[in-house]
Amino acid sequence: xxxxxxxRHHLAQLNVARLREPLDSALLVGFVALLGPVNALADRSxxxxxxxxxxxxxxxxxxxxxDEHMIVNLSxxxxxxxxxxxVYRSGHLEVMQRRREWFHRLAEPWxxxxxxxxxxxxxxxxxxQRLALLRRLGPTPAAFTFRQPFPAPDGEGALRDRPLxxxxxx
Amino acid sequence: xxxxxxxxxxxxxxHEPVRxxxxxxxxxxxxxxxxxxxADAVGVQRKLAAFHLDKLAEDGLLExxxxxxxxxxxxxxxxxxxxxxxxxRQYELSxxxxxxxxxxxxxxxxxxxxxxxxxxxEQARRAGEGLARGRGGGxxxxxxxxxxxxxxxxxxxxxEPYREGGELRxxxxxxxxxxxxxxxxxxxxxRALAGGVLAGLGAAGLAARLDPRGDDCxxxxxxxxxxxx
Numbered sequence: 001x002x003x004x005x006x007x008r009h010h011l012a013q014l015n016v017a018r019l020r021e022p023l024d025s026a027l028l029v030g031f032v033a034l035l036g037p038v039n040a041l042a043d044r045s046x047x048x049x050x051x052x053x054x055x056x057x058x059x060x061x062x063x064x065x066x067d068e069h070m071i072v073n074l075s076x077x078x079x080x081x082x083x084x085x086x087v088y089r090s091g092h093l094e095v096m097q098r099r100r101e102w103f104h105r106l107a108e109p110w111x112x113x114x115x116x117x118x119x120x121x122x123x124x125x126x127x128x129q130r131l132a133l134l135r136r137l138g139p140t141p142a143a144f145t146f147r148q149p150f151p152a153p154d155g156e157g158a159l160r161d162r163p164l165x166x167x168x169x170x
Numbered sequence: 171x172x173x174x175x176x177x178x179x180x181x182x183x184x185h186e187p188v189r190x191x192x193x194x195x196x197x198x199x200x201x202x203x204x205x206x207x208x209a210d211a212v213g214v215q216r217k218l219a220a221f222h223l224d225k226l227a228e229d230g231l232l233e234x235x236x237x238x239x240x241x242x243x244x245x246x247x248x249x250x251x252x253x254x255x256x257x258x259r260q261y262e263l264s265x266x267x268x269x270x271x272x273x274x275x276x277x278x279x280x281x282x283x284x285x286x287x288x289x290x291x292e293q294a295r296r297a298g299e300g301l302a303r304g305r306g307g308g309x310x311x312x313x314x315x316x317x318x319x320x321x322x323x324x325x326x327x328x329x330e331p332y333r334e335g336g337e338l339r340x341x342x343x344x345x346x347x348x349x350x351x352x353x354x355x356x357x358x359x360x361r362a363l364a365g366g367v368l369a370g371l372g373a374a375g376l377a378a379r380l381d382p383r384g385d386d387c388x389x390x391x392x393x394x395x396x397x398x399x
Binding site for chain 1: 286287288351353354357358361379380382383388
């Protein structure tokens with residue numbers, strides 16, 4: 001594999017969350033205060049490519065589902081590793097520890113990963129479809145998770161980005 | 171590192187091939203084994219078998235009992251035979267150090283309680299307090315290095331602590347592969363465990379926070395910024 005060639009695929013992610021109370025409630029004050037810093041952290045994280053946002057600078061005013069309490073994050077990264085490092089190996093981990101304060105537990109999968117062409121930006125519609133696919137079929141090359149990842153369509157991300165389980169064994 | 175040393179030494183007694191063969195034979199039998207039976211099974215002389223079997227018993231890998239074979243009793247029944255069986259003691263050696271049994275205990279307790287992540291953190295904190303109390307010693311005395319007792323305890327548990335800029339970082343995660351699959355759950359559990367250790371030691375001025383870096387464990391211990399833990 002030619003490592004000098006620029007990546008032909010990037011990794012897109014969608015995660016959804018169900019607010020316990022409206023964003024302007026007292027309960028959500030802590031979360032709202034963290035939006036700016038955490039988004040800024042994402043923006044400067046290695047491998048960050050793009051995230052969905054309105055003029056407010058985040059995606060919390062967007063309601064892609066028929067549910068006033070359901071908010072989303074949609075972003076694109078250069079690799080699984082770079083997304084993993086942001087989500088779990090940065091200040092974001094601490095925020096994740098607190099999610100139960102602000103969000104309900106969801107019975108169905110609430111986060112999905114998929115490969116997009118480098119330079120492309122996924123639409124919310126496509127993101128919703130990918131989540132639905134994951135929920136219907138479980139992890140597949142078209143919609144997967146960190147725990148059960150798949151390489152990009154042309155095999156990219158297979159060598160550079162081996163599944164976590166395999167790497168731990170080698 | 172003393173503890174890792176001891177673990178390796180314990181299992182190194184099995185390196186010698188005859189000794190290992192004898193151990194494996196005894197361990198695999200559902201009954202207690204005499205020297206003669208073991209010697210025949212492995213194909214060595216009785217005296218050599220006895221030497222190795224007794225060494226294994228001395229090192230705690232086998233246990234010994236004495237019984238009169240054949241059911242004879244009373245005077246003239248003969249000397250009881252020395253019999254060997256696998257020791258009930260559990261030996262574990264993982265490199266790098268891993269503590270999945272501890273994780274399993276905590277997670278099982280949560281399931282039994284019908285609880286969730288918060289329950290897990292409570293269980294982990296309690297376990298940390300138990301570790302500290304079990305070890306004894308308490309917090310550092312005035313004038314002593316406050317991180318000393320914590321570092322010593324965490325070293326014993328396999329975290330491989332090291333100091334950096336007045337803080338204690340941990341090179342190794344004893345729940346590594348579990349954390350890779352369930353990072354939020356396991357890192358939270360780990361931080362609660364560390365918090366429990368600090369509480370159990372009475373280390374009032376220290377706190378555990380999450381601060382992942384490189385391949386290190388994500389927990390960092392440092393002077394707490396507020397008066398609360």
